[in-house]
Amino acid sequence: MGDRLAVEVRDLVRRFGDFVAVDHLTFSIREGEIFGFLGPNGAGKSTTIRMLCGLLLPSDGAAQVAGLDATREAERLRRRIGYMPQLFSLYPDLTCHENLEFYAGLYGLPSAGRADRIAALSERLQIYPIRDQLTATLSTGWRQRVALACAIVHEPPILFLDEPTSGVDAATRQHFWDVIADLAADGTTVLVTTHSMEEAERCNRLVMIDRGRLIALDTPAALRAGLAGGLWQVDAEPLLPALAALSASDFTLDASLSGAQLRLRVTDGLADPPAAIAQVLRDAGTTVAHISPGAASLEDVFVALVGDHEQGEGT
Numbered sequence: 102m103g104d105r106l107a108v109e110v111r112d113l114v115r116r117f118g119d120f121v122a123v124d125h126l127t128f129s130i131r132e133g134e135i136f137g138f139l140g141p142n143g144a145g146k147s148t149t150i151r152m153l154c155g156l157l158l159p160s161d162g163a164a165q166v167a168g169l170d171a172t173r174e175a176e177r178l179r180r181r182i183g184y185m186p187q188l189f190s191l192y193p194d195l196t197c198h199e200n201l202e203f204y205a206g207l208y209g210l211p212s213a214g215r216a217d218r219i220a221a222l223s224e225r226l227q228i229y230p231i232r233d234q235l236t237a238t239l240s241t242g243w244r245q246r247v248a249l250a251c252a253i254v255h256e257p258p259i260l261f262l263d264e265p266t267s268g269v270d271a272a273t274r275q276h277f278w279d280v281i282a283d284l285a286a287d288g289t290t291v292l293v294t295t296h297s298m299e300e301a302e303r304c305n306r307l308v309m310i311d312r313g314r315l316i317a318l319d320t321p322a323a324l325r326a327g328l329a330g331g332l333w334q335v336d337a338e339p340l341l342p343a344l345a346a347l348s349a350s351d352f353t354l355d356a357s358l359s360g361a362q363l364r365l366r367v368t369d370g371l372a373d374p375p376a377a378i379a380q381v382l383r384d385a386g387t388t389v390a391h392i393s394p395g396a397a398s399l400e401d402v403f404v405a406l407v408g409d410h411e412q413g414e415g416t
């Protein structure tokens with residue numbers, strides 16, 4: 102990963118009427134970085150990406166992408182980036198191969214090396230067998246493969262992938278992420294949105310946004326380490342009354358079922374969490390079998406941050 106910046110976003114804002122979809126976002130992405138973009142539905146991820154690709158005008162703020170101003174130099178920018186939109190980007194009445202040809206032309210790929218490039222890419226994304234099929238007739242996973250191929254056909258230095266693995270099976274997901282890792286290793290900068298915390302773990306850094314605002318930005322490990330409150334796993338019988346009792350206790354920040362266990366996040370100041378948890382369970386007439394420390398997952402971080410943010414807003 103280089104030290105130079107591929108993307109610099111400063112105080113970016115997008116309003117739709119009175120509604121603020123993107124609310125003063127500031128972050129930067131280093132060259133060769135895999136940068137994950139997380140947030141609940143409607144957080145403003147796709148809207149931000151569209152502004153970074155020069156497809157939507159910001160209401161305020163600025164974005165530099167590949168050294169170009171995403172607003173004023175949008176036309177030049179388009180050849181230096183690849184964009185895989187969340188919704189459909191392929192022409193349904195063209196075959197896979199024709200779509201690739203079309204995008205290669207659109208992105209100005211010289212015709213001399215075009216056939217070789219498309220052949221290599223079809224090999225890498227394993228779409229050779231479906232090259233002559235109309236994209237309208239493809240299943241979601243295959244369509245996503247072709248859409249990814251179209252977004253990188255011109256070997257852009259910066260790639261924007263908006264939920265590339267949505268609707269894609271587990272094996273294809275792994276394959277996509279191997280392709281993303283290879284691209285990044287070759288110096289491509291990748292901004293990728295996902296709702297999968299497993300995928301988020303494969304990013305170098307993550308930004309979490311909620312209702313247009315940045316709520317966290319760090320490496321996956323640092324985000325996990327920084328989760329406020331201690332996590333505990335509890336075996337208790339019967340499970341649902343135990344969950345209800347712990348959810349209602351003062352020291353609980355978050356309680357949920359995880360298989361046949363309870364997962365609990367407790368406030369930082371609690372002196373002896375296992376004793377406090379056991380006391381609540383005994384008072385509720387439930388039997389405690391086991392209480393052990395839990396490890397934070399990105400999902401815990403996400404739920405905690407989005408929840409805290411909402412409570413902070415008084416909603």
Ligand SMILES: Nc1ncnc2c1ncn2[C@@H]1O[C@H](COP(=O)(O)OP(=O)(O)OP(=O)(O)O)[C@@H](O)[C@H]1O
Nearest residue numbers: 117120122140141142143144145146147148149187
């Ligand atoms: N053209 C538009 N006009 C009005 N509102 C819009 C427009 N585009 C987006 N929005 C609103 O802006 C908010 C952010 O939408 P956006 O698509 O960026 O969210 P997202 O984070 O990508 O969500 P998802 O995870 O569901 O894809 C939503 O409330 C959406 O309804």
Ligand SMILES: [Mg+2]
Nearest residue numbers: 146147148187
């Ligand atoms: Mg979106």
